Amino acid sequence: MSRLPIGVASIIWSLVAFGFAVQFFLEKAYIALGVEILIVIAIAVLSRSAGGRTFLNRMKLPVLAIVSAFIVGGIVLILSDLEFYTKFGLDPIGTLASSLGRVAEAYGALIVGALGDPGKISTALASGNANKIGIALRPISETFLATTPLILAGLGVAVAFRSGVFNIGAEGQLKIGAMFAVWVGIWVPLPGPFHVLLALAAGILGGALWGFIPGILKARTGAHEVITTIMLNAIAQQVMLALLLSPVLQPPGGTTPISMPIEASAQLPLLLDLPKLRVHLGLVIALLAAAWTSWLMFRTTKGFEFRAAGLNPRAAGYAGMHAGRTIVLAMVVSGGLAGLAGASEVLGTTHYLSPTISPGYGWDAISLALLGGTRPGGVVVAALLFGALRAGGPGMALATGVPIDLLAFISALVIMFVAAPRLVREIYRVKLTATAPSTPRPQETPT
């Protein structure tokens, strides 16, 4: 009904953005304009179809949350700079401008650190030098590498949430999965693909086992899964540490909690055999897992039961579904996916196990499940964002000296804004459609 104003508004914004870009960074302005035009075209095309509009509506909250988080992150970055206070009194405008420049530099370096420098990539590709190509593509490879375990663990938590089980034990399930996978990777003598497949299966099994325990406890005794999964996280850490300090995983004569390396036959193959590129088959497995999860939840009878139990366990019981079985199965699937995340990390990335295998993937997974609206596709997109933040951080720190802890802060802000849609609504004065499945809807519609 209002195509024209959309176009006009978008063009005005493009010009404003273009103006800023020209003013500050002359040489890259054409990229800004180009991408801007692409985004405007994409929005215009999407808003032409009903499906596209639904998509845009669904994206509104996450996009605004992310933008807000980066704005607040930028403000904090400025305010945490002590020089800002001493100089501000002398030259407010100049100080503000240089502080804003610092924020822009940091975020720019973050993006380059996460995606790579287009100029370098094209030069490297043109040169045909494997080493150069590897270095140029390294940032995006690192982003995908960091995304892989996030997707898998996020899917695990999303499956549980959709099924009404608040699994916050992904961290422990991931570690047990990693432990099982490493054990197979070290000790089971099998040739090539069989070895890695068995190790992956062991990872799934370990995570599933660690999900089964809280599941059966809840189904049989009513023990609340939040409590049991938290406790099992602690137990997983202890079990892992004990085994890392025992001959089960520790190399002979070893003194530190680091496992033996896995056999080469148990390693997940790299996707690109170029120097410095670590992204491995785990990424493909994660994407397949997302597709499989989507199929499970929306195209199978079990998925129907999961979703029914998640939205209204009472009605599911009245309709003849078995609440206990559903809870246990959902926890097994959830734990299995988290276990696969751990397996992928040790079989593909580190090739050994240590207590610092996870920087809190299992906790990020909870955020990702919420940010992705507990939809597999949403989880993948959210994981890409978090993966880019994690992978781009060191590049940002190296280029601009901004501590990477800023990114943990920004990820937390994203979640906060997503969890508080009303806040976003108030700031931007927009209507938001629910991203979570169980948000109340308008009461009255015509009979």
Next chain:
Amino acid sequence: MRLRLNGITKQFPGVLANDHVSIEVDRGEILALLGENGAGKTTLMNILSGLYRPDAGEIVVDDTPRSFRDPAEAIAAGIGMVHQHFMLVPIFDVTDSVTLGSEVTRGPLGVIDRPAARARIVELSETYGLDVDPDAMIEDLPVGVRQRVEILKALYRHSDILVLDEPSAVLTPQETDELFVIIRSLAKAGTAIIFISHKLNEVLEIADRITVLRLGKVVGTVIPAETTQAALAEMMVGRQVQLTVERKDAARGPVVLTVDKLQVRDDRGEITVKHLDLEVHAGEIVAVAGVQGNGQTEFVEALTGLRAIDAGTVSVDGKAIPGDPRGIADLGVAHIPEDRLRDGLVRGFTVAENYVLDAYHREPYSSGIRFHRDAVASAATKAVADFDIRTPSISTDVGSLSGGNQQKVIVAREFGREVKLVIASQPTRGLDVGSIEYIHRRIVEQRDAGVAILIVSTELDEVLALGDRVAVMYDGEIVGILPAAEATREKVGLLMGGVR
């Protein structure tokens, strides 16, 4: 004129909730606003109370056009709302609840002047015969008294336009009578009253004028003396309505359901169903009457496999029932639970998904692992047509449908397969006239097709209208079974009170 709404229009996405609605009410007058669920009554009241702003039209108070930006402005203009769901803090006493948000203070520190507030509450309570103890805790008060606290709240804020939204929905008949006395005394004292309801007998009893809404539009305004229930119902629904179900005599077949010395415990372990004996034959409706809380809920849960049987037996066609809902459903038992949204439907699921909630695992909806959404869609499309479910599409969230249409989804699901026994608990609770008529007709159709039907209801009208035999449950037992011809309101009423 104290209050006039002029051409109020409000559009929601896909719904024109109010379409040029005009109503007026003067001092000392009781205006009833009658309409089915979804007719636009609540939207209109939300506009009046400042929660929504109209797209068009004006609110005129004392001949001055006003526009309310928020509820505080509406209250300042003298408009008081008594909502269907009370807005009270359980652990506050009456005085604090009434003064909350408009506390009288004294001194520079703003100390709350409780004695002054309490005195005013006592005075208001006496003037209008509200009979409320200012020191009682809200959580200790019965529902009827809580409602009077809400009225006190409005009066305390000097409201002289009082809006009551479905006030009788939560009250017993006796409490309703008391409420009507209060409403009349308020009107007598000069308050303008808007009484929202979908119950025909009530509006005829209390109103000075009745404005009927249908699909967001005013259908007409009548005075009680010049109309009848049937005429009002027709205005409300838009067609002739059968207020009593027409039906043939029951053709009783063999026994289908046998309940023998059934004993059931509630969640706390108390025996709430005691030695209950009952038989239901094919082709008859047995209606179980009783005051809420006499073991009906546990009785039905035991019959449908949701609660363990403590002692005794329940059999269908002579076979003892299995212990799980699915096993019982597989015997050909349909179940309409007492609380639609809590027990019968999954809010957040579509109409189609809810339609197959109990059959999703069977052909043609499933072949083992896979769930066939196309098969579900075509079955649901047919059911929506067959059962006249008014929904934008089969992919609509069932939670956004009206209560009547939600109940139709359940009925479509339960009656959509071969059944020999229907267990319906409060099948028409909270529904409008049109939907009640529809559900009742469907139940009688099932009976005529030879299905055994057990209805458990606390609504005496429903029991008397449907039952071929009326059983009365009191304190966990069936204290009497009367054939329809002998089941008079008085006889059944006495049994419900425990008098044999």
Next chain:
Amino acid sequence: MRSSSRLLALGASAAIIFAACGGGASTAPTTAPTEGASTAPTETPVESMAPFKACLVTDTGGLGDKGFNDNALKGLKDALAAGYATEIKNLESKKDADYASNIDLLVTDGCQQITTVGFNMGDITATKAGENTDIAFSIVDYAYDPAIANVTGIVFATEQAGMLAGYLAAGVSATGKIGTYGGLPIPPVTDFMDGLYAGIKYYNQEKGTNVSLLGWTPGVGGAAGTGVFAPADNPWGNTDFGNNQAKAFFQEGADIVLPVAGGTGIGTFTAAKQAQGEGKKVYAIGVDTDQYLTAPGFESVILTSIQKIIDKAVADAIKLAHDGGLGGTNYVGTLENGGVGLAPFHDLSNLVSADLSSGLDALKAKIIDGSVKVADYKS
């Protein structure tokens, strides 16, 4: 719809501005140096010299640990000040998988010398040293056998300084009981505790006293020792445990406690300070750095610290690389070369009698000349 599109456009614009800025930043070098110890941006000394870039990858403990990582960074800064390096950079690691990528990033960035920290990075440092044979590496608290041509392994004979601490504690203790606990039962930790045990034993033999050690008994003949350790899920930052364990030791009569558990030890300092407030004469011994200086607020409880002089070792490794060497040897910090030692007694020097002080000096000399060996006093 309208406002939503506008907002999406706005969000996109903001992102693009940042992207454009970033593009600019990556081509133009950073000019504004930033204050702050947590990151080390480009700093160029005034006089011109051959550029030499020294870099650091921290372990997952990160900066701010007042231990390994902070001291390693201080080594880099000292090297910069001394002119062995013209530019220093550092990256913090958050998980195992970061070690490799951070080293790669620094290699790409043109670092000529790279310091890594801790046993967790032992294997990856060896791997990356093999991939980049022209870059000099050094690794703190880890050594290779045999040594790698372009790596300097930096380890410390903490048991030597630990033995001095044991001798000192035995001499200062009024109750004749000392307590200790560790973070994890791994040699970098238990070496301290072995030294402490040996020092107490040596003191007992010399003076004919019967001072005892709670919380650790060394293993004999290659067997593992037994003792008190922090819960393994949080060995290095569990101040609650450090606090409770210290109280337990005080309860049992100990008046000096040695925590060998990083940040967990702060809890012990707190408990000691609290007990001092109640009139008890109790003390603690610091580890790794002079914690009198690095843990402000606890000056009254820190008797001394068993120091690893990490910064000096790191700076020395950078100097070696700057002068053209690549590594190939392991550096063992001992009492002899000043790589380990006891920190000054500061405010508590009045507790150390002249007799005790000369006894300490004598013991130190004997350890240096080899006439006293820690291993001989482990049982």
